[in-house]
Amino acid sequence: MSHLFPTYSKWEIEPASAKGSYMFSTEGKKYLDLTAGIGVCNLGHCHDEVKAAVEAQLDKFWHVSNLFPVAIQEKAASALATASGMEAVFFANSGAEANEGAIKLARKATGKTKIITFEQSFHGRTFAAMSATGQDKIKQGFGPMLETFVNVPFNDLEALKAELTEDVAAVMLEVVQGEGGIHVANVEFLKETEALCKSVGALLIIDEIQTGIGRTGKPFAFQHFSLNPDIITSAKGLANGIPVGAIAAKKELVEFFGPGSHGTTFGGNPLAMAAACKTMEIIFEESFLDEVGKKSEFLISLLQEKLKANTAVKEVRGLGLIIGIELELPVANILAELREAGLIVLNAGEKVIRLLPSLNITTDELKEAVTIIENKLNIYSNIAI
Known part of the structure; x- marks a missing residue:
């Protein structure tokens, strides 16, 4: 019997080790991992330079609290602010916490409470992020x-205009x-x-939890x-697998997060900061980001070429x-069959295979x-849907 809450439908693979783009199970099977821990290990599993940075910090101190300058x-x-064009950063422990903090900051700075988000969005599972x-x-x-949250259809300007009045604190997307x-x-x-x-005095919050830290070929x-x-909010890929989240904001908002306004025990933990510094140092190099763009073009083009005649495939995007x-x-079921074939991928809703x-x-x-x-999707081509 497991003593864990059954909040996750566990896959049949128990990891024993992982390196780069590959994971190895306790049964000795090798898997090509196109999930990267759900967009977290942007430099692959057990990256040597990130590991060395964390080990160096382990020998200094692990935790002292945010009462001390670190x-x-x-x-x-500084690295996150420079890459994002922001001026102030607050470190949390996760994407949901970062989004919670962004919501608090927007409400306090504007004195308003209504926030517009979009249908099919995902911002986390804490109560405000879930709302x-x-x-x-x-x-x-x-x-x-x-x-105080209103959802409108994504990419629908008219629906947004109908809700975006002067009583809105922020739009979050x-x-x-x-x-x-x-x-x-x-x-x-x-x-x-x-x-x-800008026209109604609302703030624009961009959730970069999954798309940030080089995922799209730019820092954000x-x-x-x-x-x-x-x-903006960031997490997932920020420290390549060490838990961390962050809010980054314009200098005009600094005064609203003064002493006692917000806090966290573990946010900005030195081990996470060591991992984040090294991760950003590597990923934010222009040559690295250029390579991400080239790989994106290659992968999307190859998928479109190989799947264009497959009637089970609606679109690659x-x-x-x-x-x-x-x-x-x-x-x-297809995801399970792909794992059986040695490839780990994700879903994004009921009918989308997600590659990260x-x-x-x-x-x-x-x-x-x-x-x-x-090879796997060819089995489903020309099958009556």
């Missing part, structure tokens, strides 16, 4: 949500809806959303669209190395993955 925390904040999320299945059984099915926002929608926010996904958000393959049928490989995956590893996907 140089490595300042270093990580912000535009998926009813996340909310079932928990009673009334916070009343994902440039690419990850959990919601790998839907990329269109540029007109994003630019107009930013302009509308909003930079593909030349946006100027007030707040994505941005950078967050890619969705939408099918005409549910993917749950490590950013330093090789071209040969991508070819290997596409071959497995092609």
